[in-house]
Amino acid sequence: MNVAILGYGVVGSGVETIISEQLGDKEPIKVVKIWNRPNKTKQIPYFVSDIEEIINDPSIECVVEALNGIHPAYEHIMACLKKGKHVVSANKAVVAAFFEEFQQVAHDNQVYFKYEASVGGGIPWIKELKRAKRTDAISSISGILNGTSNYILSTMAKAHLSFSDVLLDAQELGYAEADPSADIDGFDILNKLIISSYVAFEARVKPDDFLRLSMRGVTLEDSQYFHNLGYELKYLGTANVENESLEGDVMLTACSKQSLEANTSLNYNCVSLVGETIGTLSFYGQGAGQLPTAHSMVQDLLDITNESHQIKLNSVKDISNKGLKTYQFVVRSQQSIPESFVKREDQGYCYLLPMSQLRFKEVVMPLLEETDLVVKMEELRGECGD
Amino acid sequence: MNVAILGYGVVGSGVETIISEQLGDKEPIKVVKIWNRPNKTKQIPYFVSDIEEIINDPSIECVVEALNGIHPAYEHIMACLKKGKHVVSANKAVVAAFFEEFQQVAHDNQVYFKYEASVGGGIPWIKELKRAKRTDAISSISGILNGTSNYILSTMAKAHLSFSDVLLDAQELGYAEADPSADIDGFDILNKLIISSYVAFEARVKPDDFLRLSMRGVTLEDSQYFHNLGYELKYLGTANVENESLEGDVMLTACSKQSLEANTSLNYNCVSLVGETIGTLSFYGQGAGQLPTAHSMVQDLLDITNESHQIKLNSVKDISNKGLKTYQFVVRSQQSIPESFVKREDQGYCYLLPMSQLRFKEVVMPLLEETDLVVKMEELRGECGD
Numbered sequence: 001m002n003v004a005i006l007g008y009g010v011v012g013s014g015v016e017t018i019i020s021e022q023l024g025d026k027e028p029i030k031v032v033k034i035w036n037r038p039n040k041t042k043q044i045p046y047f048v049s050d051i052e053e054i055i056n057d058p059s060i061e062c063v064v065e066a067l068n069g070i071h072p073a074y075e076h077i078m079a080c081l082k083k084g085k086h087v088v089s090a091n092k093a094v095v096a097a098f099f100e101e102f103q104q105v106a107h108d109n110q111v112y113f114k115y116e117a118s119v120g121g122g123i124p125w126i127k128e129l130k131r132a133k134r135t136d137a138i139s140s141i142s143g144i145l146n147g148t149s150n151y152i153l154s155t156m157a158k159a160h161l162s163f164s165d166v167l168l169d170a171q172e173l174g175y176a177e178a179d180p181s182a183d184i185d186g187f188d189i190l191n192k193l194i195i196s197s198y199v200a201f202e203a204r205v206k207p208d209d210f211l212r213l214s215m216r217g218v219t220l221e222d223s224q225y226f227h228n229l230g231y232e233l234k235y236l237g238t239a240n241v242e243n244e245s246l247e248g249d250v251m252l253t254a255c256s257k258q259s260l261e262a263n264t265s266l267n268y269n270c271v272s273l274v275g276e277t278i279g280t281l282s283f284y285g286q287g288a289g290q291l292p293t294a295h296s297m298v299q300d301l302l303d304i305t306n307e308s309h310q311i312k313l314n315s316v317k318d319i320s321n322k323g324l325k326t327y328q329f330v331v332r333s334q335q336s337i338p339e340s341f342v343k344r345e346d347q348g349y350c351y352l353l354p355m356s357q358l359r360f361k362e363v364v365m366p367l368l369e370e371t372d373l374v375v376k377m378e379e380l381r382g383e384c385g386d
Numbered sequence: 387m388n389v390a391i392l393g394y395g396v397v398g399s400g401v402e403t404i405i406s407e408q409l410g411d412k413e414p415i416k417v418v419k420i421w422n423r424p425n426k427t428k429q430i431p432y433f434v435s436d437i438e439e440i441i442n443d444p445s446i447e448c449v450v451e452a453l454n455g456i457h458p459a460y461e462h463i464m465a466c467l468k469k470g471k472h473v474v475s476a477n478k479a480v481v482a483a484f485f486e487e488f489q490q491v492a493h494d495n496q497v498y499f500k501y502e503a504s505v506g507g508g509i510p511w512i513k514e515l516k517r518a519k520r521t522d523a524i525s526s527i528s529g530i531l532n533g534t535s536n537y538i539l540s541t542m543a544k545a546h547l548s549f550s551d552v553l554l555d556a557q558e559l560g561y562a563e564a565d566p567s568a569d570i571d572g573f574d575i576l577n578k579l580i581i582s583s584y585v586a587f588e589a590r591v592k593p594d595d596f597l598r599l600s601m602r603g604v605t606l607e608d609s610q611y612f613h614n615l616g617y618e619l620k621y622l623g624t625a626n627v628e629n630e631s632l633e634g635d636v637m638l639t640a641c642s643k644q645s646l647e648a649n650t651s652l653n654y655n656c657v658s659l660v661g662e663t664i665g666t667l668s669f670y671g672q673g674a675g676q677l678p679t680a681h682s683m684v685q686d687l688l689d690i691t692n693e694s695h696q697i698k699l700n701s702v703k704d705i706s707n708k709g710l711k712t713y714q715f716v717v718r719s720q721q722s723i724p725e726s727f728v729k730r731e732d733q734g735y736c737y738l739l740p741m742s743q744l745r746f747k748e749v750v751m752p753l754l755e756e757t758d759l760v761v762k763m764e765e766l767r768g769e770c771g772d
Contacts, residue, residue: 122665278671281508
């Protein structure tokens with residue numbers, strides 16, 4: 001199978017490396033053209049400057065899309081699918097935004113659109129979610145889905161450094177972008193939850209269905225406070241379906257020290273599904289990085305060369321957040337908080353606010369604006385007598 | 387696809403339940419006959435008393451083998467394969483003992499022989515090991531592969547109970563067999579490592595290539611001693627390939643509290659591979675139990691109905707243990723131990739013996755006979771200044 005790669009950054013070059021060095025002649029996969037954005041063209045093998053040379057080349061059967069962001073990734077993916085080429089993408093932003101359109105056009109042209117690397121890096125998450133779904137209704141997906149934010153939190157906890165110091169380090173080391181918003185405000189995790197929800201629930205979910213709270217406000221003191229209580233702060237994404245309602249959120253969460261999530265460090269991801277007969281199934285591996293991400297893309301390529309059955313189109317239903325989920329939050333405040341809310345005091349510093357009777361669309365959001373830190377407190381609920 | 391089930395115990399009946407209740411008419415899989423050992427035949431649907439009614443029924447395309455032990459499982463599997471029926475097995479003892487023969491006969495008859503449920507229960511371990519191997523050389527497989535021994539160790543640690551008390555409880559609850567040897571002497575883990583080694587390393591390995599040490603000697607004091615040092619005792623299986631030598635072992639291991647293994651409780655399994663480009667990839671889920679194990683068998687059935695390419699036969703090479711691996715052990719002893727071995731004392735109770743210069747086939751085994759507890763101490767090595 002002749003393959004073209006769009007984008008020769010970290011991931012794109014990793015795909016080329018694995019195909020040439022790991023597969024060798026074992027598999028009939030060959031990179032024949034590589035396109036990159038202008039002025040990033042030096043020392044690229046198989047380089048073509050004009051994307052049309054790929055789109056209009058009938059000998060190219062599959063295109064690996066390793067660009068960032070929506071444009072021009074969207075246009076190139078669509079053009080390739082319409083020309084009857086399989087597409088493998090690692091680009092969560094464009095996959096989350098145009099999931100259904102890509103599936104439809106791929107189906108119309110009887111080609112594969114695959115996106116394993118867009119969620120969980122090297123973890124075979126999408127593959128296993130699809131497999132589990134063959135027998136099980138999936139009720140929940142959740143986990144650590146962003147390596148950068150996890151690197152920041154685990155380094156804060158281990159090295160006793162402030163959020164801003166670790167973020168600066170991470171930016172200097174290239175682990176975090178100059179504009180870190182996608183990673184630390186939860187947009188990246190949100191995209192991964194949207195993609196996973198399409199697969200797990202066959203559901204069309206919108207960003208507004210998720211309660212997304214930034215992790216920018218977290219302090220070293222917060223990290224240490226929860227550590228001393230037996231918890232580690234992690235930036236989790238969750239999507240549950242219950243009674244036809246999708247309850248989803250992205251937020252700092254206090255995870256019991258005995259949980260897999262609390263013990264997932266640095267750029268590792270840990271993501272779990274709950275199925276009817278399988279119960280909880282968790283996957284742990286490198287959620288980012290050149291070779292792990294490229295590995296997932298090459299696995300998609302191998303699946304395309306090995307699978308021979310018809311491309312099916314799953315129906316997708318609308319499912320919205322009916323606001324049925326109740327939350328408990330910890331709010332750090334110097335101000336006084338009504339006594340009925342306070343469950344725990346610690347040298348005038350931390351307050352536990354159980355809001356189990358409040359639904360976030362009605363009441364919680366305004367309250368949150370007064371706070372610096374928000375933590376989902378399901379784990380601590382028992383301890384506080386609720 | 388018409389399916390027959392051999393064995394209507396916990397797992398066999400689970401397979402029937404999932405096919406009838408979860409798949410329904412979605413998938414073309416139908417249970418048509420069930421065979422069970424004599425005098426366990428009441429209230430079995432589709433029951434046939436004569437196995438020949440299955441073997442000689444050309445309308446049955448696939449047989450689910452959910453028996454225990456080598457005989458008559460071996461004979462029935464061989465007969466079905468030779469009649470051109472796919473076979474799905476959950477029986478690690480027979481799969482480990484006759485892996486190559488089953489693969490060969492399946493290949494000769496161009497049918498599938500699948501065995502996902504034989505290792506790791508509901509975890510898609512075999513599937514993902516095969517996938518990772520398409521691009522990566524696998525250097526290591528390891529983890530918690532036996533639910534019963536893990537239930538015993540985690541209950542000892544959590545409830546502060548002795549080994550024998552927990553074992554008795556487990557036997558009463560049906561978690562452990564009347565003769566618990568397979569679980570607590572490591573034979574079950576060994577079978578799973580042998581099967582995994584065939585897949586991961588394409589290697590023919592023999593039980594003698596593994597250092598297998600029973601966990602019978604473990605005491606509550608041992609569990610608490612390591613807990614206080616920041617470790618949890620787990621009964622791990624490991625197989626590594628380095629320089630064409632297989633280094634494998636089954637033994638109690640002190641796992642850092644921050645490891646996934648230390649946080650794997652009760653009947654859960656946690657198993658990891660290390661690949662060239664993917665790095666460490668870990669899988670966590672229920673390693674035993676009716677529905678998780680049956681789930682894996684039904685996933686194998688679905689793969690058979692969906693896969694349509696030729697049955698390939700992988701070559702298997704001989705690979706033996708050259709005894710290159712060195713170990714460190716902790717030996718609990720009331721007797722005096724030469725000073726050069728002792729690295730840590732604790733109220734005259736525990737001694738740490740670094741044996742990093744000793745190779746187990748030469749020196750370690752005789753030494754071990756004097757001891758009650760053996761723990762692999764790689765994790766603690768740094769702490770002891772080695």
